[in-house]
Amino acid sequence: MLVQLGAAVAVLAVTAGVGPTGRFDVPVNGFAAATTVLREGSPESVGLDPAPIEAAKATIAGSPLFPGAVTLLAHDGVIVDRTATGKAVRYADATTELPAEQQVPMRVDTIFDVASVTKLFTSIAVLGLVEDGKVDIEKPVSTYLPEFGVNGKATITVKHLLTHTSGLEPFIPLWRDYPDKAARIKAVMDHAPSAPPGSVYTYSDLNLITLGVLVERQRGESLDSVVTKRITTPLGLTDTGYNPPASKRDRIAATEYQTTPARGMVRGEVHDENAWSLGGVAGHAGVFSTAEDLAVLGQTILNGGTYRGKRILREATVREMLTNHNAAYPGNAHGLGFELDQRWYMGGLAGPRTAGHTGFTGTSLVLDPASRSIAVLLTNRVHPVRTNGSINSAREALASGLARALAVRPRQGPTAWYTATGGATLLTGPLRSTGPVSVSFAAFVDTDAGDSLVVEFEDGGEWRALPLRVSGPGAPEQEVSGLSGSGHRSWWTVHAIGPVGAPVTVRWRYVTDSRYSGRGVTLDRITVTDSRRILLDGEKQPHLIRPLGWGPKTR
The missing domain is CATH 2.60.120.200 (Jelly Rolls)
Known part of the structure; x- marks a missing residue:
């Protein structure tokens, strides 16, 4: 069976669970076996060349763009590499380095504020509502949040929010301009779009803040409770959630030294000011996680929504989640929550079905269904200041290293x-x-x-x-x-x-x-x-x- 997504055609269909391990030139259709569980192994154990992975790791370890990083690479259900480099905490303030003995080294289980990777958890929560018959993504958001349907937003659908085609602008400073959580949520509900719904692609935090409110309204409980009950607990993501407890602070990477607002060195609280002003729980930011927990989430998606016998989404829902709904906006391919085919951070793994997301704090998750591969990069690039620069080169290097580790067999002869x-x-x-x-x-x-x-x-x-x-x-x-x-x-x-x-x-x-x-x-x-x-x-x-x-x- 041939499956066409966008302009590319997967030329070989392989039954789930029996794909060609270690190959880049034989794309796999369908999901991995539902029984696939991540296990430890080496690149060689699944047919990968370790040299490109080592080269990518060297690039990241030597990068001046962030104090430290944790990486995890997986292929065909095997974690082939995980690395911690640099410092989780290096600075006392915006310019002062801590004494060496007070700096905190990165660990493979360091917990990070994953910033906008949070949007994936919110999107999964929304699609859970769809499966339960509580939400129809084609219906106006005002069907579920009547107060949202004002100031030109009556025709904005749930799907518009999931695909960032609502016309809402990227950001408004809720933390600065409104006095409390109720006023901040009302500001989002009242805010007029800057373009007609469905006319443009504009990546917007307001879309996911709204979806977070929608989840809470339809479930009758807080967003963090929904994510815990329906995602992190079933999947065993013990280090993933909002507002991490003080008992885990020693494992958390610091983010920014903030003076406006006057928060000092932020560690263990969400970095995003709007999410912070909403109590640390919001649809667009607020989740903390580890590389391994994110890899489990990724494998769950590659498995078609299930992991260790726990299903969080149906296969049909995951398939729709990874389908491009933004064909009208070239270069901005987007599923229902997941970004698709973004070379700038997916590197050599990019393709019409490749899914992922990045976070402002210096995080990224890449899932490649065609090779059943996962690349996780977590950094503290905003430590101690957010002006450290883009880490896209590191994101791309890691994903490309995994892509180059996968084999392309000669067409004829041995080389x-x-x-x-x-x-x-x-x-x-x-x-x-x-x-x-x-x-x-x-x-x-x-x-x-x-x-x-x-x-x-x-x-x-x-x-x-x-x-x-x-x-x-x-x-x-x-x-x-x-x-x-x-x-x-x-x-x-x-x-x-x-x-x-x-x-x-x-x-x-x-x-x-x-x-x-x-x-x-x-x-x-x-x-x-x-x-x-x-x-x-x-x-x-x-x-x-x-x-x-x-x-x-x-x-």
Whole structure:
């Protein structure tokens, strides 16, 4: 069975629970077996190459963007790596480092304020209401919260809130402009949208604050109680919840030293000022968690909503949760709560079904159903100040490290040519031809949209690009001058017609911009012919190819 999501097609359907372990080039359809439970193992135990994982970890350990970090990588139900690096608490205030003996090192079980990753818990709580028949996501929010349906919001649906297409602006300073919780909630209910509902994608905390109120109203209990009863307790997430107890403070990573409001060094209380002003429990922020707890949540989603025999969502609900409902807003793919296919932090794991979320404090969770993989990065990047800068490079490095650890098997023979870096050139020749040159090869391309593999020939000292005709799942339908793309996870067959004359030199050049990368490019079955004979058989004559930045790989 073929399943199409967006522009990419999963070309091989594999029965749940029997997917090809360790493979990137054989995407899996469906959920993992419901019995899959995370267990400890090594990268090698599930067919992964440990080198890219170690390289990604080295990048994170050496990053100046945060005092410390905890990472966890899992594949096919196995935790293949978990690491703690740096400090959970390093500063006394905005500028003063604590004495070395007073600094607190990161541990693999350090508890983090996960910030907007909280939105996933709220979304799951909402979908639980849908399953219980208490909420219809296509109905106006005012059906359930009548006071919300004012100032142009009467047509905003629950789905608009889940997909950030309500037209509500990203943020209003509730903590500063309103005196108490009741006034702050009323301000959200009263607030007018800045764009017509359904007309734009605007990521907004107000959407999830509203959904948190909706959950409380429909369940008749507080949001934290709902999340505890229906998510964290069934899944055994003992370190996940709002307003962590003082007994766990020593394991909690510090966030920001705040002067406005005057909170001092924030540790063990939610960093987000609006969530703090709402008592630490809100739909958009407030959850604290560990890397392992988030991995269990991720595996629950990969399992289709169940873990250790406890089901928190039906398979059909999870499938809808991971389906793009924002096709009208290119670049902003979004399920019901989960973000989808975001290269900037999902790196080489990005694809139409790849789901995740980030948090302002320096957190991210990435789930790749196509390879049944999980990447968790938790940092305290706002410690001691929020101006430390973006950590997207670290997020992307970790996810790409896991993607590159997964195998892409050569199309023919024992090895293929591979590169993950820009500026790489694979050069032939010169080859003596007696007619038009035909170039053919197989390519496995997983790149950012700004990166491209071009095939060029030398013409009087200048290099000219050959037009490429490409076939295969997810391949461009028209003739192109360069190859780029992600999510298809399939080998392409590529043909090009070169110049007439002798000698001819052909090169494959991978060009990257300064933005995000992906898993990289793999080439195989390189053949150059003219009208009479084979000029180059890459399988039999690899010595005629000069690699600069490329290397032979068996996987």
